[in-house]
Amino acid sequence: MIEHRQRWRDFICSPEHPGRHLASLGSAVAASTGEPIDLAGLEAFLGKLEHGGDDIAHLASLVDLLSGRYDRFMDADLPHLLDLLAVEARYEDTIIGPALTQNARWDRTSIGRLSGWLRPGQYVSRTGRRSHELPENLLLRWLVADLANAIVGIRRRSKGSRLHDILETIAVRADQARGHHLFGAISEPLRLEPVMLSSARLRRRPEYTKAADLAARRSMLSDGSEEARWHAVLMLLAVGWLEPVDIDDLFELYSLVMVLDVMSQELELGDPDEFGLVLPGRKQVAMFARSFGNLKVFFNQSPKTAIGIRGRYGAVINGHAGVTGSERRPDILVVLERPDGRRDMLIIEMKKSRDGTYLSDSIYKVFGYLHDFAACWPTATSGPKALLLIPEGVQQIGPAPEIVIATADDRRAIARAIGAALLS
Numbered sequence: 001m002i003e004h005r006q007r008w009r010d011f012i013c014s015p016e017h018p019g020r021h022l023a024s025l026g027s028a029v030a031a032s033t034g035e036p037i038d039l040a041g042l043e044a045f046l047g048k049l050e051h052g053g054d055d056i057a058h059l060a061s062l063v064d065l066l067s068g069r070y071d072r073f074m075d076a077d078l079p080h081l082l083d084l085l086a087v088e089a090r091y092e093d094t095i096i097g098p099a100l101t102q103n104a105r106w107d108r109t110s111i112g113r114l115s116g117w118l119r120p121g122q123y124v125s126r127t128g129r130r131s132h133e134l135p136e137n138l139l140l141r142w143l144v145a146d147l148a149n150a151i152v153g154i155r156r157r158s159k160g161s162r163l164h165d166i167l168e169t170i171a172v173r174a175d176q177a178r179g180h181h182l183f184g185a186i187s188e189p190l191r192l193e194p195v196m197l198s199s200a201r202l203r204r205r206p207e208y209t210k211a212a213d214l215a216a217r218r219s220m221l222s223d224g225s226e227e228a229r230w231h232a233v234l235m236l237l238a239v240g241w242l243e244p245v246d247i248d249d250l251f252e253l254y255s256l257v258m259v260l261d262v263m264s265q266e267l268e269l270g271d272p273d274e275f276g277l278v279l280p281g282r283k284q285v286a287m288f289a290r291s292f293g294n295l296k297v298f299f300n301q302s303p304k305t306a307i308g309i310r311g312r313y314g315a316v317i318n319g320h321a322g323v324t325g326s327e328r329r330p331d332i333l334v335v336l337e338r339p340d341g342r343r344d345m346l347i348i349e350m351k352k353s354r355d356g357t358y359l360s361d362s363i364y365k366v367f368g369y370l371h372d373f374a375a376c377w378p379t380a381t382s383g384p385k386a387l388l389l390i391p392e393g394v395q396q397i398g399p400a401p402e403i404v405i406a407t408a409d410d411r412r413a414i415a416r417a418i419g420a421a422l423l424s
Helices: 002-013 042-046 056-067 070-082 106-115 135-157 165-178 194-202 206-221 226-238 247-264 303-307 312-318 356-372 411-423
Strands: 088-096 123-131 286-290 293-299 332-337 343-350 386-390 403-407
Touching: 002 226, 002 247, 056 135, 056 165, 056 206, 056 226, 070 135, 070 165, 070 206, 106 123, 135 165, 135 194, 135 206, 194 206, 226 247, 247 293, 247 332, 247 343, 247 411, 293 303, 303 332, 303 343, 312 356, 332 411, 343 356, 343 411, 356 386, 356 403, 386 411, 403 411
Parallel strands: 343 386, 386 403
Antiparallel strands: 088 123, 286 293, 293 332, 332 343
């Protein structure tokens, strides 16, 4: 499978295929602005690190630090921003006396003396002070701490080797920021909160907007979600780092990019109008807006999330106490939304095996999907409802009205299945 790993990775990240958009470090981009990833030179530094098969998140964090322009922000934007931190005046009631050095609040003072909690010669005064404890500044504090802590972890794993210049720049600037007389006094939040992101993006200074974008990306990488895992896999593929990437994940991404490429080329749909993969709250990973309707491709999403149709499995779970579970998620859903409101769907499942028993179980699993999601086909259809992709060793020799099995390299078979299900 070694040759498969390299070939699949090259196909995913090739600038000639739609994977160039999916592999753009997880950012949703318009099809017209996607560019091939160029992270040359990073793999050499990765080789100096101690790592293992469970280090995908750590390695992806490193790739992000080296490629995400954090050094530019820390070197150019942050020092300028530190002297112009957002500030607000905060007022609070304080007790002063016996000298009346500030304006007294006579209403509060009178109440205090009548109730006995103010002694003679004491006054209540409204005192104002400047505070930098604003959500946008807390975001800056979180970002700097996250970057500094990440580099501390890299130092521990780098076997005593000198840090990459980009990482050195980030580390030095983070230390300087923490020593700033205003910034250093801001409390360090434990987590990034939505209000921090929204407040930073509302500020007129562009440095706050940049900080919000960088912080959001760092937060997503570390949140442990499925989106973060795919984000990490794509980052490692972008620099050719295959060792820690699970072969099943690699085959799934290869099949996804192949399906998109076949739709663009063999089915002559051209470039998709929208792209996006590992974004919080994401919907389709690609959409082809054409005169016959919108053709959407969903990756690792349940029909409930993708098109709002609940499966039978969820109804069974919800109808019983003591049983837990979530809606099933096929690998790929290709959905055609027609102008008249009708909707057609094709399920695509990927299995990296040609073992007869395992393949038979996979076919049965797909039949389970067809029963579970029967509501997605409210009317009878003559085309296939599901396509099962495997690495090699299969060829269709007869009619298969509901499920078609094909190799992920067989572009003609993939095109026939999608065309018969959605475009006939």
